[in-house]
Amino acid sequence: MAAAHRKPLQSRQVGSLLFLLCISMGSAATIRYSVAEEMESGSFVANVAKDLGLEVGKLAARGARLVSESNKLHFRLHRKTGDLFVKEKLDRESLCGKADPCVLHFEIVLVEPLQSFRVEVRVFDINDNAPIFLNKEPLLKIPESTPLGSRFPLQSAQDLDVGLNGLQNYTLSPNAYFHLHTRFRSHGPKYAELVLDKPLDREEQPEVNLTITAVDGGSPPKSGIAHIRVEVLDVNDHVPQFSRLVYRAQVTENSANGSLVATVSATDLDEGSNKEITYSLAQNPEAILQTFQIDSHTGEVRLRGPLDFEAVETYDIDIQATDGGGLSAHSKVLVEVVDVNDNPPEVTVSSVSSPLPEDSPLQTVVALFSIRDRDVRVGGKITCFLREDLPFAVKPTFRNSYSLVTDRGLDREEVSGYNITVVARDTGPPSLFTETVIEVLISDINDNPPIFQEDSYILTVRENNSPAIFIGKVHAEDLDLGENAQVTYTLLPPQSGDLSVFAYISINSDNGKLYALRTMDYEAIQNFQFVVKATDGGFLSLSSQVTVRVVVLDDNDNRPMILHPLQNGTLPCNDLVPKSADAGYLVTKVVAVDGDSGQNSWLSYHLLKATDPGLFSVQQENGEIRTLRQISERDPMIQKLIILVQDHGQPALSTTASLNILLVDGFSEPYLQFRDPSKNPTRVNPSTKYLVISLAVLSFLFLLSVTVIFVIHIYQKVKYREKFTVQEHFYDDCNFPNNLVQGRANGSLSQPCPYEMCSATGTSNSEFRFLKRFMPNFPYPHGTGEAKPEAGSNLPPDSDRNRSRGSEDHGQVPDNCM
Secondary structure (H helix, E strand, O other), X not given: OEEXXXXXXXXXXXXXXXXXXXXXXXXXXXXEEEEEOOOOOOOEEEEHHHHHOOOOOHHHXXXXXXXXXXXXXXEEEOOOOXXXXXXXXXXXXXXXXXXXXXXXXXXXXXXXXXXXXXXXXXXXXXXXXOOEOOOOOOEEEEEOOOOOOOEEEOOOOEOOOXXXXXXXXXXXXXOOOEEEEEEOOOOOOOEEEEEEOOOOOOOOOOEEEEEEEEEEOOOOOOEEEXXXXXXXXXXXXXXXXXXXXXXXXXXXXXXXXXXXXXXXXXEOOOOHHHHOXXXXXXXXXXXXXXXEEEOOOOOEEEXXXXXXXXXXXXXXXXXXXXXXXXXXXEEEEEEEXXXXXXXXXXXXXXXXXXXXXXXXXXXXXEEEEEXXXXXXXXXXXXXXXXXXXXXXXXXXXXXXXXXXXXXXXXOOOOOOEEEEEEEEEEOOOOOOEXXXXXXXXXXXXXXXXXXXXXXXXXXXXXXXOOOOEEEEEOOEEOOOOHHHHOOEEEEOXXXXXXXXXXXXXXXXXXXXXXXXXXXXXXXXXXXXXXXXXXXXXXXXXXXXXXXXXXXXXXXXXXXXXXXXXXXXXXXXXXXXXXXXXXXXXXXEEOEEEOOOOHHHHOEEEEEEEEOOOOOEEEOOOOOEEEEOOOOOOOOOOEEEEEEEEEEOOOOOOEEEEEEEEEEEOOOOOOOOOOOOOOOOOOOOOXXXXXXXXXXXXXXXXXXXXXXXXXXXXXXXXXXXXXXXXXXXXXXXXXXXXXXXXXXXXXXXXXXXXXXXXEEOOOOOOOOEEEEEEOOOOOOXXXXXXXXXXXXXXXXXXXXXXXXXXXXXXXXXXXXXXX
């Protein structure tokens, strides 16, 4: 091993440092150097080129460089000279800590050719750290009763240096009670122990002060000191004493957390820490520890959790008092919980009868329940009642048990269910109550008949309707539920036993829809009525009835019928007009009737065609034919007129009447205005006598036929009235198509009637006046194109015969022609 010493520069020779450089070539690849720590930056370590056997300048030529394993270089290389210098000040304690030896590793790398050399630099320790105590003033508490020879370990001093420069020994200041003994650890620094040489007496000397010194092995040595304060403890030979063996306290159960329950007190005759007493709740159940707490210094016992008299009435708390020496004593605190009225009554429902039939008798038991008050001692008497006025009452059965019974009649249709609030209240104080809701549903019984929405129904149907057409609906509501509310509709059979109405009307039993089974004919029947019965589906079914009146609305399906002049297919009727007649002379009157009613029967008369349109006019309202001017000799003797008779229906129907008017001489003298015979004596024409006789016969026959027709009409009217006043109805077993055609119409006008024909009085003209209506409406004879009733229709049995008879009777109406 080689050692190299570097001399400082000439200007720094006095304070130069001697560096020992040792180069050990253990192998061709490793170079070892040694340096002392704390060398300044730039200090010379060794000449690497010389040690490697290289010429000066080869390091620079071959690009020599240093590479460290820790990526931090503590040295630098001068390539030109090959000298190795300290790059920064070295601190062995920072680099290696307590490790010994402290070696730094790096490599010298050369290129062309590539070659590396491993270098190890050992940093030697110098005594640059003194021993130190972390705790400069440690405190030892030693009881006065401690036996001699007792050892008390002290903390070790810390010295960052190693080897001889590290901690070597401890010394203790002179004293009468202790000596110092140094001990070694297998790993770690030496430590010292105080050994008691003389008994301690607290009363003689309560405290001993010592100084310990730690010394290292450096040259010169360095040291560190600590001041030890030994406190002589009193011997704990007295146990704490409680002022009472048992403490008693009362606390209300509604006291808040933190409320003071009791205060315990204990004393100790010792001094110092032995006299200091700490209170605790030792050896107590978990329930007590969660409910109470104690102040360790004052002994105050306070609430920690809630109290409940109903759960726990008393608590037995064990209190422990411990002095500073570890001696302890025990006492008890008996806590009595005072009950307060903090629990409302509890209602327990054991049975409920729901649903309850609405016909339940009075005092029917609906529910059973009991009431319990946990505050038995302070709650007082319990009262039970219903919060609202309901048809129920609370009835006590036995102690704290009650029944809920019906007090009034029930009606599901008014109230289908009840939420009965039962209130239980104690007398306190303070008074507390609880509310319990009992739900009771009311079940339905069949106690309500179906009720029709209207007292009676009036339905309309237009004649000539399609069969099975929907004409209206009846509806009844049943306030019950389920099957009790299912309504079935039927037609009651008439009391008279006449079932002819069944041929006209049918009803849907499920929804009350009414249908016309056949085509209606206003001229045969204008209205009829029947009774509909609504029956519910209850076990004991209930029903109600309503009267339905069906009004047949007229259609304009009848043409006007000419009564006068008679149109019987023979020669037209001839009326005689004297040529001497003045303008406005009443020639005759066209009389017609219409089997329809209302506006459909309103007739108007028009002159459709005439030989001389300027000679005659027709009154539109009454059909009177009058002359428009004086008859001249140039006028044809025979005047042919065609009169159009038209109703006001939509569309309007019409018919025509043809008549011939004969312009005659001398015929009109007996019928002209009365003249004085003395002033204008005339000779009676023999033909006039035959004309008068013929007119009288025709008038008689006409009046006779009108009388017969009138009697027949009265007979038919009485028969219809008996037949179509219906009292009951029949069940509808028919099925109808869904797309029924509904026909309705409102309003009707009075039925037109023919007029009685009478001879005019007070005039000498040949004319008639029609004073009153008395005849029924007649349909046209067969072959006129009018609608006829269907086969099997509910018309009077003699209706067809009467029609033909009426047609025949028309032929008997006298003509005023000769």
